[in-house]
Amino acid sequence: MSTEFDLDTALNVYAKGELFNPYPLYETLRARKEPFWSENLGMWLVHGFTDVEEGLSDPRLQNDRILGYERSLTPENRIKFKALNEHLSHWLGFEDPPVHTHSRGYLKEYISGKLAIRMKPVIQKQIQEILAKAGSHSEIDLITDFAYPLPLKIICDLLGIESGREEEFKELADAIGVYPGNVGPILNDVAPAAALALVKMEAFFDEMVVKRLADPKDDLITRLAQLSVEGLLSHQEMVSLLTFVFLAGFGTTLNLIANGMMLLFTHPEEKEKLIAHPEMIGSAVEEFLRYESPIQIVARLVREDFEWHGKQLGAGDYVGLIAGAANRDEDIFPDPERFDIGREPNRHIAFGRAAHFCLGAPLARVEAQIAVNEFFKKFPKAEMVTPVPDWLPIISFRHLGTLKVKLNNEN
Amino acid sequence: MRIEIDLLTCQDFGECVLSAPELFQLDETGKQFLRRQTSETKFEFDVAIEYETGAEEAAIVCPMQALTILH
Numbered sequence: 001m002s003t004e005f006d007l008d009t010a011l012n013v014y015a016k017g018e019l020f021n022p023y024p025l026y027e028t029l030r031a032r033k034e035p036f037w038s039e040n041l042g043m044w045l046v047h048g049f050t051d052v053e054e055g056l057s058d059p060r061l062q063n064d065r066i067l068g069y070e071r072s073l074t075p076e077n078r079i080k081f082k083a084l085n086e087h088l089s090h091w092l093g094f095e096d097p098p099v100h101t102h103s104r105g106y107l108k109e110y111i112s113g114k115l116a117i118r119m120k121p122v123i124q125k126q127i128q129e130i131l132a133k134a135g136s137h138s139e140i141d142l143i144t145d146f147a148y149p150l151p152l153k154i155i156c157d158l159l160g161i162e163s164g165r166e167e168e169f170k171e172l173a174d175a176i177g178v179y180p181g182n183v184g185p186i187l188n189d190v191a192p193a194a195a196l197a198l199v200k201m202e203a204f205f206d207e208m209v210v211k212r213l214a215d216p217k218d219d220l221i222t223r224l225a226q227l228s229v230e231g232l233l234s235h236q237e238m239v240s241l242l243t244f245v246f247l248a249g250f251g252t253t254l255n256l257i258a259n260g261m262m263l264l265f266t267h268p269e270e271k272e273k274l275i276a277h278p279e280m281i282g283s284a285v286e287e288f289l290r291y292e293s294p295i296q297i298v299a300r301l302v303r304e305d306f307e308w309h310g311k312q313l314g315a316g317d318y319v320g321l322i323a324g325a326a327n328r329d330e331d332i333f334p335d336p337e338r339f340d341i342g343r344e345p346n347r348h349i350a351f352g353r354a355a356h357f358c359l360g361a362p363l364a365r366v367e368a369q370i371a372v373n374e375f376f377k378k379f380p381k382a383e384m385v386t387p388v389p390d391w392l393p394i395i396s397f398r399h400l401g402t403l404k405v406k407l408n409n410e411n
Numbered sequence: 412m413r414i415e416i417d418l419l420t421c422q423d424f425g426e427c428v429l430s431a432p433e434l435f436q437l438d439e440t441g442k443q444f445l446r447r448q449t450s451e452t453k454f455e456f457d458v459a460i461e462y463e464t465g466a467e468e469a470a471i472v473c474p475m476q477a478l479t480i481l482h
Contacts, residue, residue: 113430113472117464286476345420347475357424362471 015040020391022296023337026325035311035319042184043299043318044311049329049349051309052321057354058308061300061319062096064089068301068318069180072187081191087198088180090240093248097355103241106233107359110223111158111245116362119154123367126153127374135378135409139385142261142403143254150371151253154363155246160212160219172201173246181396183318205239220245249360251397252294256368258400260288261375263339265384265405270341275376281369284341288368289327290348291339292398296324298352323349324398381408412458413481414466416445419452420477430472431465434458455481 010025015038019025029036029047036045046055055061066089070078078085088094092104130149134140156166175197178190209225216222224241227233233241264271264284274284302317313319327348328336351358358364375382385404392399414434423442427435436444445454458466470478 113426113468116471117468282476282479345417347420351474353474357474361474365471 011038011040014395017395018393019395020393022324022395023328026322026328029322030325030329034309035313037311041318041320043320044313045320045322047322047325049326049332052323052326052349053353055300055319055321056298056349056352056356059096060303060306061321062303063094063100063300063356064096065094065299065301065318067316068183069187071316072184073191074188077188077191081195084176084179084191084195084198086236087176087240087243090237091180091244092241092356092359093244094180100355103237104355104359106224106227107220107241107245110220111359111363113362115158116366119158119363120366120370122157123150123154123370124374126150127371131374131378134407137407138409139404139406142405143258143400144402146371146375147254147258147261147403150257151250151367154367155249155253158220158249158363159242159246160208160217160221162208169204169246170250172197172204173243173250176201176243177247201243202239205242209238245360248358249364251399253360253364253367255294255397255399256285256288256364257371258403259292259294259398260285260368260372261405262384262389262400262403263288263291264372264376265382265403266389267339270339271376274341274372275380278373278377280341281373282365283343283346284372285365285368286346286348287339287341287343289350290333290343290346291327293324293327293348293350294398295350295396296398297322297396323352379407379409381410382406383408412460412463412466413455414458414470415453415455415479415481416443417453417477417479418443418446418449420475421473422475422477424474426472426474427469427478430468431462433462434466435469 007028010019010028013019014022014025026047029045033048035051038045046052066085069085069088073081092100095103127150130146134145140146152166152170156169161169176194179187179194182190208221212222212225213229221242224233224238228235228238264274274280298321300319300321302313302315302319304315306313327350330336332347351361383406385406386402390401390403392401421443423437425437428437438444448454467480470480
């Protein structure tokens with residue numbers, strides 16, 4: 001079998017969303033040392049570390065991909081789902097400077113390093129409750145019983161979603177998220193449900209905004225509602241930013257925690273090292289981020305025709321910057337397939353680079369550091385029951401379906 | 412508290428300056444000013460007690476994770 005044949009087959013499987021282990025594909029792509037046009041995906045794939053890093057900072061690769069969504073909709077649907085595309089256009093992940101700089105600034109006033117420090121005791125308290133609940137069972141699913149509830153509670157706290165309404169909010173956000181999570185003609189099929197969820201989401205926030213303006217709290221809804229009253233943000237922008245913060249911050253943190261736990265269970269020596277040296281948690285979390293990056297691929301749209309690394313990119317082309325491939329680039333990371341919780345230096349690109357560098361990175365780091373260390377403090381003898389990691393074949397995210405663990409709790 | 416900055420990892424984002432302006436600055440060329448303190452790749456210094464919270468915050472926000480609290 002030639003390499004070419006393997007690559008085509010792998011790309012076919014990848015494009016269909018059926019590739020459980022993308023790393024051999026990434027390695028084959030990296031060996032080509034140049035952007036690769038995939039007909040199946042309809043996108044340029046960029047995979048080397050320096051190219052991905054460069055691509056994330058290049059203004060000719062824009063974040064505004066609304067054109068790509070409009071292009072995929074039928075003329076009738078383009079009119080019908082105008083509000084949905086407008087909603088999306090105000091997400092930070094679809095904006096470019098200078099508009100992006102303003103919106104990001106509003107969020108950054110609140111989602112700061114100070115917030116991460118302030119949240120530490122809240123995270124501690126939540127994790128103790130989660131672990132106490134888990135401790136009453138002999139076996140748990142680390143996804144649903146551990147990695148899921150912590151980031152859900154924390155991000156809802158940060159936003160200001162009332163206690164007891166987290167799941168309702170999450171369902172609406174997820175339903176909207178299906179739309180930007182797809183590309184191509186399928187968007188015509190997923191748009192109606194997303195548009196309906198958006199109408200409900202607007203009503204959900206309308207109700208909360210009225211309450212918060214009457215009775216301000218220290219949360220993001222209050223802050224953005226005040227900015228909206230001052231005329232700095234439109235109502236539509238406010239709803240977009242709140243929905244975006246949830247979708248950008250919840251699943252990614254869940255996957256960081258879950259992937260990290262799985263990596264420790266499948267590398268027992270590293271797990272024992274961390275249990276003996278909990279102070280290594282900082283570099284351990286960085287290695288989780290590098291080795292199984294929650295966000296595997298970041299999309300951009302080519303702004304203007306230009307030549308890049310010997311390839312002619314055309315205006316309107318999609319570009320996929322594969323962080324998951326860059327993070328295993330042997331030119332940057334010695335022995336990249338080795339999972340090493342003490343790896344140094346570790347310049348991974350899991351949180352992106354430049355203007356779009358993950359705003360929630362400090363909070364995600366703190367959540368993962370506390371969650372993992374506290375779990376092994378309470379359950380040092382826990383064992384993985386799921387025989388092999390249950391990766392879901394999603395192109396964009398590294399996401400486990402289940403992760404069953406026997407707690408072997410002696411208390 | 413003692414803190415270490417890895418000047419090879421540091422990419423002069425300047426996030427630390429926002430968290431702890433008493434400890435970190437960018438020079439007129441936009442580079443981490445601590446680069447002038449040493450020709451080595453790593454540089455350690457003591458943090459006065461009143462700046463410890465700022466130092467902790469700077470270590471968390473650093474996009475490159477170039478700061479390490481050494482205690």
